[in-house]
Amino acid sequence: MASINNVERLTEARIKYLKNYLPLMLIISISLLLRFFIIGHQSLWYDEGMSLYYADSQTIQEALLKILGREAGDKYQPLYYLLLFYWRSAFGKTEFALRSFSAILGVGSVIILYFATLKLYGKKHAIWSSLLLACSSFSIYYSQEARPYSLLIFLTVTQVYFFSRLISQKQPKLIHQFLIAIFTALGCFGSLLFSFFSIALCLAHLLVYKNFKQWVRIWLLPLIFSSPILWFYLSSPAVSNPTITTVTRTNLPIIQNIFFVIYGILVGTTYGPPLTQLRGDNKLAVILNYLPQLTLLFSIILIVFVSLLNILLKTYFGQKFQHYHKFNLLFTFTFIISFAIALIFTLKTQLNWLPRHSFYLCIPLVILLPSTLTNGWRKYSKLAVICLIILNLYSISHHYFNQAYWRDDYRGVAYYLIKNREPDAKSIILQGNTILLKHYGDMQTIDGWQYLKQLEQENFAELIQKITNNSPAVFLVINREHTLGANPKEKLQQAMSDLYVLNKQVSYQYITLYRFSQRR
Numbered sequence: 001m002a003s004i005n006n007v008e009r010l011t012e013a014r015i016k017y018l019k020n021y022l023p024l025m026l027i028i029s030i031s032l033l034l035r036f037f038i039i040g041h042q043s044l045w046y047d048e049g050m051s052l053y054y055a056d057s058q059t060i061q062e063a064l065l066k067i068l069g070r071e072a073g074d075k076y077q078p079l080y081y082l083l084l085f086y087w088r089s090a091f092g093k094t095e096f097a098l099r100s101f102s103a104i105l106g107v108g109s110v111i112i113l114y115f116a117t118l119k120l121y122g123k124k125h126a127i128w129s130s131l132l133l134a135c136s137s138f139s140i141y142y143s144q145e146a147r148p149y150s151l152l153i154f155l156t157v158t159q160v161y162f163f164s165r166l167i168s169q170k171q172p173k174l175i176h177q178f179l180i181a182i183f184t185a186l187g188c189f190g191s192l193l194f195s196f197f198s199i200a201l202c203l204a205h206l207l208v209y210k211n212f213k214q215w216v217r218i219w220l221l222p223l224i225f226s227s228p229i230l231w232f233y234l235s236s237p238a239v240s241n242p243t244i245t246t247v248t249r250t251n252l253p254i255i256q257n258i259f260f261v262i263y264g265i266l267v268g269t270t271y272g273p274p275l276t277q278l279r280g281d282n283k284l285a286v287i288l289n290y291l292p293q294l295t296l297l298f299s300i301i302l303i304v305f306v307s308l309l310n311i312l313l314k315t316y317f318g319q320k321f322q323h324y325h326k327f328n329l330l331f332t333f334t335f336i337i338s339f340a341i342a343l344i345f346t347l348k349t350q351l352n353w354l355p356r357h358s359f360y361l362c363i364p365l366v367i368l369l370p371s372t373l374t375n376g377w378r379k380y381s382k383l384a385v386i387c388l389i390i391l392n393l394y395s396i397s398h399h400y401f402n403q404a405y406w407r408d409d410y411r412g413v414a415y416y417l418i419k420n421r422e423p424d425a426k427s428i429i430l431q432g433n434t435i436l437l438k439h440y441g442d443m444q445t446i447d448g449w450q451y452l453k454q455l456e457q458e459n460f461a462e463l464i465q466k467i468t469n470n471s472p473a474v475f476l477v478i479n480r481e482h483t484l485g486a487n488p489k490e491k492l493q494q495a496m497s498d499l500y501v502l503n504k505q506v507s508y509q510y511i512t513l514y515r516f517s518q519r520r
Contacts, residue, residue, distance in 0.1 A: 020123075024114055024127075027130050027131050030131075030135065031106065032107055034135065035106045035140055035143040036100070036103050038400055039095070039096055039099050039144050040095035042407060043411035043436075044098070045510070046408050046410075046432065046433045046480075048147060049435045051080075051081060052093060052098065052435060052436070052439060054066050054081035055084040055098075056093060057085060060085055063082060071237075079148070079151070079190040079191075080151045080152075080190060083101070099144055099145060099146050102147070103144060105154040106142070106150045106153070106154070107143075108154055109139065109154045110130050110133050110134045113130050113160075113366070113367075116164045117164075120168070121371075122324075125324070125370045128373065128385070129367055131389065132385070133362070133366045135393055136362060136366065137267055137395035138265055138267075138269075140268075140399075141269070141270065144399070147356075152190050152194055152359050152360070153359050153363070155190055156197055156359070156363050159180060159183050159184055159187060159198065162176050162179045162183060166180060166218050167205070167209070177217065177221050180218070181224070185226045188226045188233075189229045193360070195230060196341040196342055197334070200333075200337035201338075202215075202219050203337055204331070204333035205219070205330065208329045208333060209326075254346065258353075260355065261342075261355050261357075261361070263297075264354070265355050265358065266297070266301065268392065270399045270405045271293065271297070272290045274402075274405050293391075300384045300388050303380050303383075304369060304388070307381040308332075308371065308372050311371055312329065312332060328371050331368050338358070338360060338364075342358050369388075372384075372385065373385065406509045407509065408432075408509060408510040408511055409508040409509040409511060410432075412509075413442075413477060413511050414436070414440035415441075416506060416513065417437075417445060417475060417477075417513075421444070422473060424472055424473070425471055426444075426471040427442075427444065427445040427476075428445065428477065429448060429479070430476055431449060431452055431478045431481070431483070431484075432479030434447040455491060456495065457495075462499065465499055465518075472517060472518050473516065473517045473518070474500065474517075475516075476492065476514045478514075480511075489512075492514060493514075499518060500516035501516065501518075501519055503515045503517050
């Protein structure tokens with residue numbers, strides 16, 4: 001009889017365990033599948049080539065010197081490249097090896113978000129929030145890229161997790177105070193942009209809770225731990241003169257950046273038209289071709305926004321107040337403040353503000369969205385949230401399968417040059433990443449970025465002839481030639497016309513090769 005009771009208790013315990021953790025296990029499985037699916041299929045692109053440049057060093061000191069030696073955006077987000085150095089040393093530098101670090105961090109973010117929201121909101125909310133992040137096209141995209149953004153999302157979620165523990169305790173535990181301080185400092189070391197979210201969360205905490213003593217206890221250590229890193233950033237010459245830092249500058253109205261950031265965070269940049277199609281003069285026509293998809297997205301955003309606004313107004317005016325409504329206010333203020341800081345930063349620096357620069361916005365967003373399932377609009381809100389998940393899966397399918405949405409194909413270019421470059425021909429990359437061509441086996445292409453500035457000078461063809469030792473045929477490789485302005489092909493052909501004739505043009509994703517032969 002006792003053994004039967006023991007079996008029954010064991011069975012009940014197993015059922016309870018499955019009931020508690022089966023949804024999380026399923027979400028983790030979805031997250032793993034979406035982040036590792038054909039992760040090495042696409043070529044490394046230009047920015048990933050810079051990650052490889054830093055990580056492919058002999059020592060960690062050499063990697064750090066490379067990062068600090070360039071006055072570029074990467075100087076202000078060094079942590080990822082230092083970690084990637086050790087990862088590359090252990091696992092190699094194939095596409096799968098380099099990108100799997102980001103994929104693992106992406107899965108880790110989903111798991112930590114589950115436990116953070118479980119502490120604040122409960123199990124149902126935690127399931128929805130973690131499912132939204134698991135299926136987020138934005139998160140998946142950067143989980144399949146050897147760039148810092150998956151790490152930064154992971155650090156953002158981890159900061160939120162320890163913050164959730166601290167505000168749930170009457171007397172904050174010292175271990176949690178130290179851990180939030182450590183991860184805040186790591187996040188700031190990971191990127192200057194991370195500090196925008198930390199400042200926003202800190203201010204939102206004070207605005208919502210209005211408990212100055214608790215606020216100081218939670219945020220004093222993070223400030224102390226992060227101070228040396230923030231001092232390094234603020235003492236940079238770029239603070240007084242942002243233009244000395246090499247980043248992509250915007251030439252668009254800021255309103256376009258604002259809409260693009262929100263769009264990219266919600267459904268990823270691969271949902272609507274490919275970005276390559278938006279660089280010409282027919283942008284409006286291209287957008288109209290995707291009007292059904294964009295209309296559906298707008299409808300979903302409208303339903304979710306109205307539902308969330310309804311909850312926040314009831315909370316603010318004290319109607320049907322629940323304990324978790326304070327958390328909704330907290331993360332709403334965090335979203336708004338961090339967005340405002342990013343906007344001010346963009347206006348000051350003229351940075352081309354893209355969704356990845358506001359990686360942290362996806363976290364308060366996926367935390368807030370499930371709250372819309374608890375009000376009078378729950379039927380419509382639930383349908384809208386489910387549709388949003390489906391739209392994200394639709395968006396990431398473009399990244400997997402549609403070449404129009406892929407990044408720079410350096411692998412294809414390198415293989416083409418190796419196969420088609422005659423023994424007496426030369427190749428020059430006028431704009432692009434020579435490191436990646438070498439990575440894919442092309443050791444002969446000359447790095448000619450410094451010569452591109454002379455494209456419109458009369459002696460450009462003579463310069464090319466001199467560089468190539470009077471070779472009878474020359475391949476000119478240009479990555480993202482749209483940056484050269486209108487009609488780049490005509491400009492190049494005109495510059496070479498004195499000595500060369502254009503024989504052939506070959507296009508790969510974001511990269512164009514021009515084969516010229518000398519006039520006889």
